[in-house]
Amino acid sequence: MDGEHVWLDQTVIIAGQRIRAIGPAARVNVPKDAKVIAGMGSFLIPGLADMHVHFTIPAVDSRFDTLNRAYALQLVAHGVTTVRNMRGFAELLEFRRRIASGDVLGPEIFTTGPGNNGDLEITPYDRKLDTEAQAIRAVQVDKVAGFDGIKVYGAITKGPYRALIAEARRISIPVYGHVPYAVGLNEVLAEHQASIEHLTGYLDALNSPDTGRTLRTSNVSALREYREDLLQDLAAATRVAGVWNCPTLVFLAAFSERCKGLPRIQFKFAEPPNCGGTLRSVSIGHSPRGSDDKPQVSPFAISIMRALHQNGARILAGTDADGTYVVHGSSIHQELESVVATGYSPYEALAAATSNAAEFLNRQEDAGTITVGKLANLVLLHGNPLLDIRYTNQRVGVMIRGQWYPQQQLDYLFAQALARTGPYDFYGNGHCARRILLEE
Numbered sequence: 001m002d003g004e005h006v007w008l009d010q011t012v013i014i015a016g017q018r019i020r021a022i023g024p025a026a027r028v029n030v031p032k033d034a035k036v037i038a039g040m041g042s043f044l045i046p047g048l049a050d051m052h053v054h055f056t057i058p059a060v061d062s063r064f065d066t067l068n069r070a071y072a073l074q075l076v077a078h079g080v081t082t083v084r085n086m087r088g089f090a091e092l093l094e095f096r097r098r099i100a101s102g103d104v105l106g107p108e109i110f111t112t113g114p115g116n117n118g119d120l121e122i123t124p125y126d127r128k129l130d131t132e133a134q135a136i137r138a139v140q141v142d143k144v145a146g147f148d149g150i151k152v153y154g155a156i157t158k159g160p161y162r163a164l165i166a167e168a169r170r171i172s173i174p175v176y177g178h179v180p181y182a183v184g185l186n187e188v189l190a191e192h193q194a195s196i197e198h199l200t201g202y203l204d205a206l207n208s209p210d211t212g213r214t215l216r217t218s219n220v221s222a223l224r225e226y227r228e229d230l231l232q233d234l235a236a237a238t239r240v241a242g243v244w245n246c247p248t249l250v251f252l253a254a255f256s257e258r259c260k261g262l263p264r265i266q267f268k269f270a271e272p273p274n275c276g277g278t279l280r281s282v283s284i285g286h287s288p289r290g291s292d293d294k295p296q297v298s299p300f301a302i303s304i305m306r307a308l309h310q311n312g313a314r315i316l317a318g319t320d321a322d323g324t325y326v327v328h329g330s331s332i333h334q335e336l337e338s339v340v341a342t343g344y345s346p347y348e349a350l351a352a353a354t355s356n357a358a359e360f361l362n363r364q365e366d367a368g369t370i371t372v373g374k375l376a377n378l379v380l381l382h383g384n385p386l387l388d389i390r391y392t393n394q395r396v397g398v399m400i401r402g403q404w405y406p407q408q409q410l411d412y413l414f415a416q417a418l419a420r421t422g423p424y425d426f427y428g429n430g431h432c433a434r435r436i437l438l439e440e
């Protein structure tokens with residue numbers, strides 16, 4: 001993943017948790033006592049990173065530990081060896097220690113602290129930030145607690161947002177999340193928020209009063225009305241600002257599918273000025289698969305992705321699994337397919353889930369490519385994913401921190417976990433369902 005190429009007839013030597021050597025099979029000395037995994041005809045890729053997941057929050061479900069162990073297993077069983085959890089809690093920091101120590105099989109977890117939000121869409125388990133002092137305190141508390149980032153949601157207001165992002169910069173902790181309605185895309189880019197989730201903010205920026213148009217985003221034909229030059233400017237500004245997008249196309253599609261057939265939905269909070277009654281950008285998406293069996297992505301999401309691509313703005317692969325009608329593990333493959341469907345090459349999609357993720361997390365010493373010295377988080381595939389991205393979901397097995405799991409073993413472990421938990425609700429806490437209001 002340091003370039004678009006396939007190295008043929010390679011042998012990779014793993015010692016402990018790391019890659020010790022790589023070279024042509026004919027020349028690499030395989031230690032006599034080595035366990036040999038036959039990879040003939042197979043393709044080795046770095047472990048995948050799902051850069052937007054949710055583990056279950058204790059305040060939402062008392063079975064959180066059982067569910068989270070099942071989720072962790074499910075992720076690894078699908079080749080996901082790294083995740084970024086987007087709404088943290090103290091028990092998750094303990095959970096990731098159990099994974100790191102080998103007690104629990106699961107991916108490496110990076111996590112934000114709790115969500116930071118405002119009045120209009122506050123949930124009981126997020127923080128409501130009313131003042132700048134509260135925002136500064138929240139950043140400090142999360143940093144001290146050991147979280148890796150700060151999460152912002154859509155309803156945080158301008159004052160607390162500015163204080164939060166300034167404090168985060170001061171103490172060197174990244175800010176990830178939605179584009180807050182009151183702040184808007186241009187300021188989020190100017191503040192260099194590290195990542196934007198779900199393509200939030202772009203619609204509203206296109207929908208600004210100076211375009212003289214109101215996008216009726218529930219009306220597909222109206223999606224052609226956006227101004228392409230303005231979208232190109234926003235995408236270029238995104239690249240210049242160094243802000244990453246984690247589009248979560250699979251979530252946008254699932255959310256839309258889930259809401260299909262409802263007479264009219266709108267967020268019960270934060271109807272912003274100038275946007276009377278239109279859907280928020282977060283809820284834009286389309287039915288997951290068309291008659292051609294290709295994942296469907298909304299025309300609007302395709303337009304943004306194309307503009308980001310053309311302007312060299314960076315993307316990550318994330319799914320928003322749990323709480324959002326998206327299943328852990330399998331969804332990363334749907335996401336990669338969706339990214340390809342928006343015009344990215346299979347290599348670029350795969351990079352979003354491997355080398356891009358490592359760069360974004362500042363983990364290039366340990367992850368992102370198959371390189372001597374890096375952690376042995378690897379996935380062995382039955383076919384070449386550069387020819388067809390769907391091969392990422394055709395696995396021989398997964399290696400996580402040097403431990404090899406044949407796919408059959410992972411499937412067996414997962415079946416056992418499911419027998420213990422019983423069939424569980426993949427839709428988790430359903431926080432989005434609570435955030436919409438049926439009208440009419």
Ligand SMILES: [Zn+2]
Pocket residue numbers: 052053054086320
């Ligand atoms: Zn999320």
